[in-house]
Amino acid sequence: MAMSTPGDIPRDFKHVRFLIVDESAATRRLLESMLVESGAELIDQAAYAAEAIRMMERIVYDVVLCDYRLGTGRDGQQLLEEVRYKGILTAHTLFVMVTAENTAQVVMGVLECHPDDYLSLPVTRLRLAARLGRLLRRREEIGEIEEALEERRHERVLALCDERMAAGCTEALELFRLKADAFVALGRLPQAEAIYVQVFAHRKAVWAGLGIGRVCYMSEDYAGAVSAFKQTLAAHPRQLDAYDWLARTQVLLEDHEAAHQTLIAAIELSPRSIRRQMAFGELALRDGQYRLAARAFGAAVALGGRSIYRTASNYIMLARALMQFDTGGALRSLRDLRHDFKNDPEARLRAAVAEYMVYRLAGEESGAQASYEEALKIYGGIDRGISPEAMVELARMLLARGEHAAAIEQMRKAIGSRYEDEALLQEVRAVFRNAGMEREGEDLIGQVRDDVVRLNNDGVHLAEEGRLEEAAELFRKALRDLPENHTINMNTAKVLLLRMKRDGGDEKNLRQAHECIERLRRQDPINGAVRRLALLYREVAGAV
Numbered sequence: 001m002a003m004s005t006p007g008d009i010p011r012d013f014k015h016v017r018f019l020i021v022d023e024s025a026a027t028r029r030l031l032e033s034m035l036v037e038s039g040a041e042l043i044d045q046a047a048y049a050a051e052a053i054r055m056m057e058r059i060v061y062d063v064v065l066c067d068y069r070l071g072t073g074r075d076g077q078q079l080l081e082e083v084r085y086k087g088i089l090t091a092h093t094l095f096v097m098v099t100a101e102n103t104a105q106v107v108m109g110v111l112e113c114h115p116d117d118y119l120s121l122p123v124t125r126l127r128l129a130a131r132l133g134r135l136l137r138r139r140e141e142i143g144e145i146e147e148a149l150e151e152r153r154h155e156r157v158l159a160l161c162d163e164r165m166a167a168g169c170t171e172a173l174e175l176f177r178l179k180a181d182a183f184v185a186l187g188r189l190p191q192a193e194a195i196y197v198q199v200f201a202h203r204k205a206v207w208a209g210l211g212i213g214r215v216c217y218m219s220e221d222y223a224g225a226v227s228a229f230k231q232t233l234a235a236h237p238r239q240l241d242a243y244d245w246l247a248r249t250q251v252l253l254e255d256h257e258a259a260h261q262t263l264i265a266a267i268e269l270s271p272r273s274i275r276r277q278m279a280f281g282e283l284a285l286r287d288g289q290y291r292l293a294a295r296a297f298g299a300a301v302a303l304g305g306r307s308i309y310r311t312a313s314n315y316i317m318l319a320r321a322l323m324q325f326d327t328g329g330a331l332r333s334l335r336d337l338r339h340d341f342k343n344d345p346e347a348r349l350r351a352a353v354a355e356y357m358v359y360r361l362a363g364e365e366s367g368a369q370a371s372y373e374e375a376l377k378i379y380g381g382i383d384r385g386i387s388p389e390a391m392v393e394l395a396r397m398l399l400a401r402g403e404h405a406a407a408i409e410q411m412r413k414a415i416g417s418r419y420e421d422e423a424l425l426q427e428v429r430a431v432f433r434n435a436g437m438e439r440e441g442e443d444l445i446g447q448v449r450d451d452v453v454r455l456n457n458d459g460v461h462l463a464e465e466g467r468l469e470e471a472a473e474l475f476r477k478a479l480r481d482l483p484e485n486h487t488i489n490m491n492t493a494k495v496l497l498l499r500m501k502r503d504g505g506d507e508k509n510l511r512q513a514h515e516c517i518e519r520l521r522r523q524d525p526i527n528g529a530v531r532r533l534a535l536l537y538r539e540v541a542g543a544v
Contacts, residue, residue, distance in 0.1 A: 012039050013035065013038050013039045013040035013041075013129070013132070014039050014040070014041055015041075015042070016040060016042065016062045016063060016132075016136065017042040017043075017044075017059070017060075017061050017062045017063075018035055018040055018042065018043045018044070018061065018062065018063050018064075018065065019043075019044045019045070019046060019052065019055060019056065019059075019061045019063070019064045019065070020032060020035075020043065020044070020045045020046070020065045021045075021046045021047075021048075021049070021052040021064065021065065021066040021067060021070065021076070021079065022045075022047070022065075022066070022067040022070075022098075023047050023048065023067065023069065023070050023071040024067070025047070027067065027121075028045045028047075031065055031098065031128075032045065034123075034125040034128050034129070035128075037125055038125060038128070038129040038132075044059070044061075047070075047071070048070050048071055048073050048074075049070050049073050049074035049075070049076075049078065049079040049082070050073060050074075052064070052066070052079060053079070053082065053083060053086075053088070056083055056088050056089070056093075057088055060090075060092060060093065061093050062092070062093065062094065062136070063093070063094045063096060063132060063135070063136070064093060064094070064095045064096065065096050065098045066079060066080070066095065066096070066097055066098065067097075067098060067099045068097060068099035068101045068106060068110060069099065069101065073306060074306045074307070076097055076099065076110070077097075077109055077110055077113050077272075078305075078306055078307045078308070080095055080097075080113045080115060081113060081307065081308055081309070082308050083095075084531070085308045085521060086521070086534075087521075087530075087531050087534030087535060087538070090147070090150065090535065091143060091146040091147045091149075091150050092139075092143065092147065094116040094117070094132075094135050094136070094139060095115045095116050096115060096116055096117045096118070096119060096131075096132070096135070097110050097115045097117070097118045097119070098119045098121060098123065098128075099119075099120070099121060100120070100121040100122075102120060104269075105270065105271060105272055106272075108238070108240065108269055108270035108272075109270055109272035109273065111240075112240055112270060112273055116135055117131060117135055119131060138171055138174070141164065141169050141170065141171050142164070142169070142171050142174050142175065142178065144160060145157055145160045145161060145164070145175070145178050146178065148160060149178060149181060149182060149185075150531065150532060150535070151532055151535065152185065152529070152532055154182040154185045154186045155182075155186075157178060157179070157181075157182035158179060158182050158183075161175045161176075161178055161179040161182070162179075173199070173203065173205065176195050176199055177199075177205075177207050177208075177211075179195060180192045180195040180196055180208075180211055181211075183195070184211070184214070184215065184218075189215050189218060189219060192211065192215055193211075193212060193215045195208075195211075196208045196209075196211035196212045196215065197212060200212060200231075200232075204235040204236075206232065206235075206236050206239050206241075206242075209228060209229075209231055209232030209235065209236070209239075209242065210228075210229070210232055210239075210241055210242060210245065212228040212231075212232075213225045213226075213228035213229040213232065213242070213245055213246075213249075214245065216228055217245070217248075217249060222249050222252055222253050223253075225245070225249045226246060226249050226250065226253070229242045229245050229246035229249065230246065233246070238269060240266055240269060240270055240273070240276075243262055243263070243265060243266035243269075244266065244276065244279070246259075246262050247259040247262040247263045247266070247279065247283075248279075250262060251283065256283060256286075256287055259283055260280075260283060260284070260287075263276065263279060263280040263283065264280070267280060271299065272303060274300050274303045274304060274307060274309040274314075275309065277296045277297070277299045277300040277303065278296070278297070278300050278314065278317075280292075280296045281293045281294075281296030281297040281300065281314075281317055281318075281321070282317070282423075284296060284321075285317065285320065285321055290321045290322075290324040290325055291321075291325065293317070293320075293321035294318060294321040294322050294326075294329075297314050297315075297317045297318035297321060298318055300314040300318075301314045301315055301318055301333075301336070310340075312337055312341055312344070312346070312347040312350055312351075313389055315333050315334065315336060315337035315340075315351075316334075316337070316350055316351075316354050316389075316393070318330075318333045319331075319333040319334050319337075319354050319358060320354065320357075323357065323358045323361055323362075324361075327358060327361075327362045330354075330358045331355065331358060334351045334354055334355050334358070335351075337350070337351045338351050345378055345381060345382050346382060346386050346387060346390050348378050349375055349378040349379055349382065349386065349390060349394070350389075350390050350393055352371050352372075352374040352375035352378060353371070353375045353390075353393045353394055353396070353397045354393065355367070355371040355374075356368050356371035356372050356375060356397050356400075357396065357397065357400070359371060360400060372397065372401065375394070375397065379394065384483075385483045385484065387417075387484055388413070388414040388415075388417040388418045388421075388424055388484050389414075389424070389427075391410045391411070391413050391414035391417070392410070392411065392414050392424070392427050392428055392431060394407075394410050395407040395408075395410040395411045395414070395431060396431045398410065399431065399435040399437075400435075404437075408440075408444065411428055411431075411432075411441075411444060412444060412448055413481075413482070414428060415428060415444065415445055415448040415449070416448045416451070416452050416481070416482045416485060417482050417483070417484035417485045418484065418485065418486060419445070419448060419449040419452050419453075419485075420486065420487065421486075425445060428441060428445065429441055429442070429445075432444075452478075452482065452485065452487075452488075455474070455478050456478070456487055456488065456491065458474060459471045459474045459475045459478070459491055459495070460491065462474065463491075463494075463495050463498070468495055468498060468499040468502065468503075469499065471491075471495045472492070472495045472496055472499055472509075475488060475491055475492040475495055476492065476512070478492075479492050479516070483519070484519065484523070486520065486523055489516040489517075489519050489520050490516070490520060490529065490530075490533065492512070492513075492516050493512075493513045493516035493517050493520070493533055493537070494533060494536075496509045496510075496512060496513040496516075497513050497533075497536050497537060497540050500513075500540050501536075501539075501540055505540055505541075510537075510540070510541060513537055513540075514537060514541075517530065517533055517534055517537055520533070521534075
């Protein structure tokens, strides 16, 4: 082992468990030798993303060192997205991207995923050890707090932050961030804002500027939010989260042109973000800018590849934009959808429905009729229910054919499934408006929302009284009618898991809780509450 001074190696790596993920055996060996020279003994290797995921499912690593390029499968960015989506990556594991990629687009794309650190190759042993040492020391000091925040124990977060501050923790700025985030989660917005304002005034920290804007947004002070996000961008012109929040706020203020320009600026900085391309495409489509929308959704489809963000909706939206000026292109997009999702009956249903609309707009009645008949046949063969997006699309087709009762039933299910999703409700309103039924649409939204809120409140009340079996039965019944409702799935899983934690588990309840969590993951892969629910599931499942 090479001689070194005491300052070269910040800490002992003997008991730190590492996973190196790189398609190059030579690079894996190089990184391993550096870690061994720094005192590490527990080192595993994986060449590809699928192999790394299997290993991370079995072993809790302290540090994952991952290259960006991982052969023909998922890249390092997609690996990080997937392990977060599946709840495999918790606050305990540090994920460090180590790569020779240095193009601006790749670097910005990676940083958007918020790895714990990013190291450019070539890297020296001492630099690698120093960076890892700092990360591990930081985790030792605030890791317990981050885990408490991940588990939604917000009062515990506040107590631990105060305790660490009093003890002179070297990560004081991070403690302020965690404390402010806990205040936000608890709804104590003035206390959170005071921290954000103080830190941004003195340090111009990105998280503080974003925090001020988020507090204004949550308080419905949208003008204040716009000002805060612009100030954050003035201090940090490449901060992509600030662009996204600014565009979202501008849309709420009906300033679509400003939102349009904000998203264009962000896409120029980082064109590899699927979700940002989708946001831009949706805005362009809503404003009738069909060629721009087609370009954005075309990029989202192309970027999807093996990503967890690949979705049939992007193909549908691409076709919806293209059908306004390129019927052949729209139909090709839907053929691609059928091919890429050939084992997904809902995707094939949505393709058939979209084809009906394309043929109808083009005046090709025979093609429209064939697509309509195919859609009904596929729908009749689906026994697990369909997503709210598919329900709305099906209703659009039925309304176009004058089948109002069947269309309203689909809309009722869609609204009940996601009555809190304003984007979906706007789509529902647009469909009713285009059919000349705007008043009927608003009445239906109000009625369904009231019914679901009342049912959910009844279940929560039973759970709070400790009547978990009754609450579980009520939520199960609600789930049969509203299988895609986010809140119902969340509360069903939570009640089932709490009951099993209290009374002991059984396979049936465990299976249903898992199904709820998987639905929630499909709806929102990066939702923190869903990840915390997945952790509770793993805890209960391990005891069964």
